[in-house]
Amino acid sequence: xxxxxxxxxxxxxxxxxxxxxAGDTVRVHAKIVEGKTERIQTFTGTVISRQGSGIQxxxxxxxxxxxxxxxxxxxxxxxxxxxxxxxxRGKVRRSKLYYLRDRIGKAAKVKEKRH
Amino acid sequence: MKGLxxxxxxxTQIYDETGRISPVTVLEVGPCTVLDQRTEEKNGYSALQLGxxxxxxxxxxxxxxxxxxxxxxxxxxxxxxxxxxxxxxSELETGSEIKADIFNVNEYVDVTGTIKGRGFQGVVKKYNFxxxxxxxxxxxxxxxxxxxxxxxxxxxxxxxxxxxxxxNVRRTIQNLKIVRVDANDNLIFIKGAVPGPTxxxxxxxxxxxxxxxx
Numbered sequence: 001x002x003x004x005x006x007x008x009x010x011x012x013x014x015x016x017x018x019x020x021x022a023g024d025t026v027r028v029h030a031k032i033v034e035g036k037t038e039r040i041q042t043f044t045g046t047v048i049s050r051q052g053s054g055i056q057x058x059x060x061x062x063x064x065x066x067x068x069x070x071x072x073x074x075x076x077x078x079x080x081x082x083x084x085x086x087x088x089r090g091k092v093r094r095s096k097l098y099y100l101r102d103r104i105g106k107a108a109k110v111k112e113k114r115h
Numbered sequence: 116m117k118g119l120x121x122x123x124x125x126x127t128q129i130y131d132e133t134g135r136i137s138p139v140t141v142l143e144v145g146p147c148t149v150l151d152q153r154t155e156e157k158n159g160y161s162a163l164q165l166g167x168x169x170x171x172x173x174x175x176x177x178x179x180x181x182x183x184x185x186x187x188x189x190x191x192x193x194x195x196x197x198x199x200x201x202x203x204x205s206e207l208e209t210g211s212e213i214k215a216d217i218f219n220v221n222e223y224v225d226v227t228g229t230i231k232g233r234g235f236q237g238v239v240k241k242y243n244f245x246x247x248x249x250x251x252x253x254x255x256x257x258x259x260x261x262x263x264x265x266x267x268x269x270x271x272x273x274x275x276x277x278x279x280x281x282x283n284v285r286r287t288i289q290n291l292k293i294v295r296v297d298a299n300d301n302l303i304f305i306k307g308a309v310p311g312p313t314x315x316x317x318x319x320x321x322x323x324x325x326x327x328x329x
Contacts, residue, residue: 002124002125002313004124004125004141004143004300004302005124005125005127005141008127008129008141008302009127012129012130031134033133055128056128075136077130078130078134078136079130079134080134
């Protein structure tokens with residue numbers, strides 16, 4: 001990577017979002033365009049992965065909705081993300097929590113981090 | 116028709132106003148100096164000879180320096196000199212500079228460059244031949260197989276795909292779209308990939324087959 005590319009990438013990276021990790025429970029406020037109107041859609045769940053770096057960073061949020069597992073991925077630096085709220089910090093021992101996909105009920109819960 | 120000489124800076128992705136991601140190649144184009152002109156009257160065709168980059172004065176022959184004198188670049192001669200064909204004679208003067216802002220957003224361009232060299236390669240990599248089975252007593256793995264018949268025609272067809280040198284040739288990709296122009300830093304953002312490695316020299320021209328999107 002050269003200086004020019006670094007500058008281009010840095011300019012686009014968002015610095016206003018909070019720092020969150022895999023295991024945290026977050027609420028993502030995403031801008032959705034329906035025809036001509038724009039509205040905010042929220043999605044609450046556990047962050048199960050953060051991958052990539054810089055402008056390409058991507059994260060996946062998982063939740064159980066109506067007894068069905070549901071996952072949504074977002075590019076971290078997307079201008080379509082209006083806001084991210086952190087609701088709970090999770091205590092986890094790995095960076096990718098794909099094992100949650102095989103679990104149901106109470107076993108699929110991430111313990112809260114307490115200081 | 117218009118064109119510039121430039122350098123490939125690398126690839127990244129950018130978001131547009133609606134939040135969509137586009138894969139882009141960043142090109143540093145210009146500033147290019149007009150070194151010489153080809154005119155319909157004098158040469159039978161129209162073109163501009165452009166110079167790009169900088170070379171140390173001591174590394175350039177006197178002949179090149181003398182050639183650059185007209186445009187005032189004899190003390191800092193350009194590293195790359197190329198001709199850009201035009202439809203009609205240019206109104207630019209010899210010695211003037213052209214920058215990235217001659218291209219606009221949503222315009223289509225053709226980009227020429229030298230692709231990466233791959234060395235001597237077999238047919239599987241070079242021409243996507245299928246190759247044989249590696250298991251079940253395979254026998255032939257990455258070989259080309261039969262290259263022709265026996266007595267008739269008794270020779271191998273011309274142009275038969277065979278192993279050999281791959282890459283390191285000049286290639287043009289047509290109809291690439293410009294998504295952003297940065298006139299201050301002389302950068303042009305092109306959707307998709309362009310030939311050659313990062314740092315490679317490229318020539319960017321307005322597209323032959325496609326005009327700007329409305």
